[in-house]
Amino acid sequence: MKKLKLIIRREFLAKIKNRSFIMMTFLSPLLMVGIGFLVFFLSKKNDENVKNIVYVDEYQLFSKDDFEDSKSVHYSDYTVLGIEETKKKVEAGDYYGVLYIPKKDSLEVLANSIEFYSKDSPSMSVIGNLESKVSAKLRHLKLDQLGIDSEKIKASRISTGIKMYNFSGEQSSKLINGLKIGVGVIAGYLLMMFVMIYGTSVMRSVIEEKTSRIIEIIVSSVKPFQLMLGKIIGNASAGLLQFFIWGIILLLISLVSSYVFGIDMTEVQASKLSPEQIATMKAAAGNGEMQKVIQEFFRLPLVTNFILFIFYFLGGFFLYSSLFAAVGAAVDSETDTQQFMLPIMLPLILGVYVGFATVINDPHGPISTIFSMIPFTSPIVMLMRVPFGVPWYEIAISMALLLFTFVFMVWMAAKIYRVGILMYGKKPTYKDLYKWIKYKG
Amino acid sequence: MSNLLEINNVTKKYGEFTALNNVTLNIPKGSVFGLLGPNGAGKTSLIRIINQITLPDSGTILLDGEPLEQSHIEQIGYLPEERGLYKSMKVGEQALYLAQLKGLSKIEAKKRLKYWFDKFEIGAWWDKKIEELSKGMAQKVQFIVTVLHQPKLLIFDEPFSGFDPINAQLIAKEILQLRDEGATIIFSTHRMESVEEMCDYIALINKSNKIVDGKLDDIKRQYRSNTFQIGLKTSNSKEIETILKQQFEVTPTDYRMLNEGFTANVKIPENESPNGLISLLMKYGELQHFLELVPSANDIFIQAVHKNS
Numbered sequence: 040m041k042k043l044k045l046i047i048r049r050e051f052l053a054k055i056k057n058r059s060f061i062m063m064t065f066l067s068p069l070l071m072v073g074i075g076f077l078v079f080f081l082s083k084k085n086d087e088n089v090k091n092i093v094y095v096d097e098y099q100l101f102s103k104d105d106f107e108d109s110k111s112v113h114y115s116d117y118t119v120l121g122i123e124e125t126k127k128k129v130e131a132g133d134y135y136g137v138l139y140i141p142k143k144d145s146l147e148v149l150a151n152s153i154e155f156y157s158k159d160s161p162s163m164s165v166i167g168n169l170e171s172k173v174s175a176k177l178r179h180l181k182l183d184q185l186g187i188d189s190e191k192i193k194a195s196r197i198s199t200g201i202k203m204y205n206f207s208g209e210q211s212s213k214l215i216n217g218l219k220i221g222v223g224v225i226a227g228y229l230l231m232m233f234v235m236i237y238g239t240s241v242m243r244s245v246i247e248e249k250t251s252r253i254i255e256i257i258v259s260s261v262k263p264f265q266l267m268l269g270k271i272i273g274n275a276s277a278g279l280l281q282f283f284i285w286g287i288i289l290l291l292i293s294l295v296s297s298y299v300f301g302i303d304m305t306e307v308q309a310s311k312l313s314p315e316q317i318a319t320m321k322a323a324a325g326n327g328e329m330q331k332v333i334q335e336f337f338r339l340p341l342v343t344n345f346i347l348f349i350f351y352f353l354g355g356f357f358l359y360s361s362l363f364a365a366v367g368a369a370v371d372s373e374t375d376t377q378q379f380m381l382p383i384m385l386p387l388i389l390g391v392y393v394g395f396a397t398v399i400n401d402p403h404g405p406i407s408t409i410f411s412m413i414p415f416t417s418p419i420v421m422l423m424r425v426p427f428g429v430p431w432y433e434i435a436i437s438m439a440l441l442l443f444t445f446v447f448m449v450w451m452a453a454k455i456y457r458v459g460i461l462m463y464g465k466k467p468t469y470k471d472l473y474k475w476i477k478y479k480g
Numbered sequence: 481m482s483n484l485l486e487i488n489n490v491t492k493k494y495g496e497f498t499a500l501n502n503v504t505l506n507i508p509k510g511s512v513f514g515l516l517g518p519n520g521a522g523k524t525s526l527i528r529i530i531n532q533i534t535l536p537d538s539g540t541i542l543l544d545g546e547p548l549e550q551s552h553i554e555q556i557g558y559l560p561e562e563r564g565l566y567k568s569m570k571v572g573e574q575a576l577y578l579a580q581l582k583g584l585s586k587i588e589a590k591k592r593l594k595y596w597f598d599k600f601e602i603g604a605w606w607d608k609k610i611e612e613l614s615k616g617m618a619q620k621v622q623f624i625v626t627v628l629h630q631p632k633l634l635i636f637d638e639p640f641s642g643f644d645p646i647n648a649q650l651i652a653k654e655i656l657q658l659r660d661e662g663a664t665i666i667f668s669t670h671r672m673e674s675v676e677e678m679c680d681y682i683a684l685i686n687k688s689n690k691i692v693d694g695k696l697d698d699i700k701r702q703y704r705s706n707t708f709q710i711g712l713k714t715s716n717s718k719e720i721e722t723i724l725k726q727q728f729e730v731t732p733t734d735y736r737m738l739n740e741g742f743t744a745n746v747k748i749p750e751n752e753s754p755n756g757l758i759s760l761l762m763k764y765g766e767l768q769h770f771l772e773l774v775p776s777a778n779d780i781f782i783q784a785v786h787k788n789s
Contacts, residue, residue, distance in 0.1 A: 042581055045577065045580050045581060046581075049577055053566070053568070053569065057568075247566075247567075248566075251564040251565065251566060251567050252560075252562040252563060252564030253564040253565050253566055254564075255533070255558075255560040255562060256558070256560060256564075256565075256578065256622075256625070257578075257581070258531075258533050259531040259532075259533055259553065259556070259558040259560070260553055260578070260581040260582050261553075261581055262550070263533075457534075461528070461533070463562075474495050477495075478494065478495070
């Protein structure tokens with residue numbers, strides 16, 4: 040135990056004293072936030088660029104009210120010039136484009152004859168905006184033609200919201216479900232990132248010991264299994280520290296920027312979202328639902344979730360990083376790792392995809408249930424399912440399978456590791472690895 | 481004299497390949513033991529078993545009378561053939577870490593490291609990273625780390641490869657001093673001439689089998705052929721050769737005399753004193769060179785391999 044502690048300490052210190060680790064720890068949150076700000080300001084600048092759009096309405100159907108100026112788009116009526124004249128003018132001048140509404144016999148024909156001319160291909164949002172304006176107007180006209188009172192249509196629109204309960208009387212709603220998805224997805228995604236970053240760092244550290252040839256000295260002092268375990272724990276601790284620092288830095292930046300510069304971080308984040316999403320978010324915030332989200336978050340079975348999170352996080356990380364350690368031991372250099380990396384990465388990526396594809400739609404469907412049992416995908420998929428409430432026996436089976444596989448894989452990886460670390464020169468095949476597992480002692 | 485290490489009927493296989501075949505060796509306390517043999521003979525496999533890096537398929541090993549177990553690691557110091565240290569770690573930190581892995585307390589390790597660093601005059605390297613040192617400098621650090629915990633048993637695999645002649649001599653002196661202080665030393669090498677003069681005992685290993693072992697002097701006596709290299713100052717070489725050939729086995733030699741004369745290797749019958757040959761030679765001229773051709777470990781090895789096959 041004393042030696043294990045020494046190894047963990049060395050691995051931890053070697054990792055955090057590394058210059059690139061320090062840079063990564065302090066620069067990447069700044070970089071992330073910096074890029075966020077950049078996108079925010081650029082899109083803001085982009086919106087400030089006013090687009091002048093002119094329209095030629097031969098039908099005289101549209102009025103200035105139908106084309107209301109917005110912050111980024113100005114409309115002008117050039118109907119008097121005629122379409123040919125306007126096109127020439129637009130092409131020569133500082134205009135974004137011409138909307139041409141020709142004279143047609145019926146609204147149906149007109150609906151498919153409207154044209155837009157521009158110098159460059161127009162942006163999707165501009166066209167979408169124009170289409171919705173035109174079709175709203177045309178629908179309105181059609182309703183008038185048919186003699187239907189548009190006020191009545193408006194009144195007939197009833198929106199439905201089904202309230203959801205489970206049999207223990209717990210209320211849920213779309214909002215809460217969204218929250219659960221969010222918590223689950225973030226947990227699963229964090230685990231995947233963690234395994235990818237620090238699993239490969241375990242592997243690199245094994246390779247470093249092999250190439251620097253210190254390995255034989257170390258294993259003449261400690262058991263290879265101890266060394267492997269020490270490496271995994273040491274790297275995981277360094278990783279947790281890094282994640283923790285990232286969290287704190289991001290929190291500090293958002294606090295500082297909102298108090299000092301008056302920039303709301305949610306606004307920066309929101310710049311990546313579409314206007315509709317922002318509208319719904321604003322509506323939610325307006326109705327005091329933001330508070331509800333926070334309340335609901337704390338109403339989730341947090342303690343259970345947290346314990347399960349820790350279990351699957353550590354279980355998943357140990358399972359995968361023992362495999363990474365075995366790969367590191369089997370090869371001489373990082374370039375030789377490719378062929379062994381794929382089978383490790385595959386279940387990891389599969390877990391995330393299955394999680395995104397099935398858990399979100401149907402957290403208790405057969406696919407997500409099965410994948411939350413299979414040990415290699417279970418840490419990720421189960422973490423995503425957990426907020427929705429998983430029956431205890433499913434969790435028990437999944438945990439037992441994970442634990443069993445974890446012990447088995449660590450045992451197998453340790454075998455490969457023990458033989459591999461002292462093998463040089465030949466690039467091993469899967470057959471070799473199988474042979475190593477069978478070696479005694 | 482009792483044995484520090486007893487290796488009984490050790491066999492080790494890697495799949496189809498047999499690395500060690502029923503090897504039995506006794507290594508006496510306080511001796512320098514040469515484990516000699518060509519590359520791939522099984523020396524490193526045996527050393528790894530002694531270090532408990534791998535386990536034998538069958539056979540037992542006793543260290544100081546006890547079956548080998550994990551705690552014995554602290555009584556063994558091992559300098560592997562493939563040497564290396566953590567490149568980006570500082571010399572001092574690294575030496576402390578490795579010493580602590582061998583069971584020394586931090587304070588004790590620091591004290592002993594200071595002694596050795598002073599002795600080798602490398603105190604100034606304490607805060608340098610290994611990658612800043614030359615290969616020879618790193619080897620010195622490695623030697624210190626190997627002996628720091630004052631192990632009963634020291635194992636050196638190809639100890640002098642990588643050292644320049646001056647440092648090799650320094651290390652050789654230190655090793656012999658460690659033996660005088662009570663440590664038992666195993667040398668493993670395929671360059672047999674490099675350690676022969678330092679060894680009290682040797683074992684020859686070839687193709688996973690031990691072919692010869694014992695006290696070096698005994699083995700040499702056993703393999704001596706009673707052949708003497710002679711150099712006689714004379715102007716009558718032909719006549720002497722004929723006379724000698726009547727009594728002894730005479731073969732050409734590679735010895736070069738400074739004066740004109742007769743040189744040869746002469747083999748005299750077993751149990752016969754060389755004095756007879758000397759007095760015979762003295763009648764014909766001035767005897768300038770007379771040397772028994774003691775077989776080197778290399779010669780013994782070649783002979784033993786021939787005998788075996």
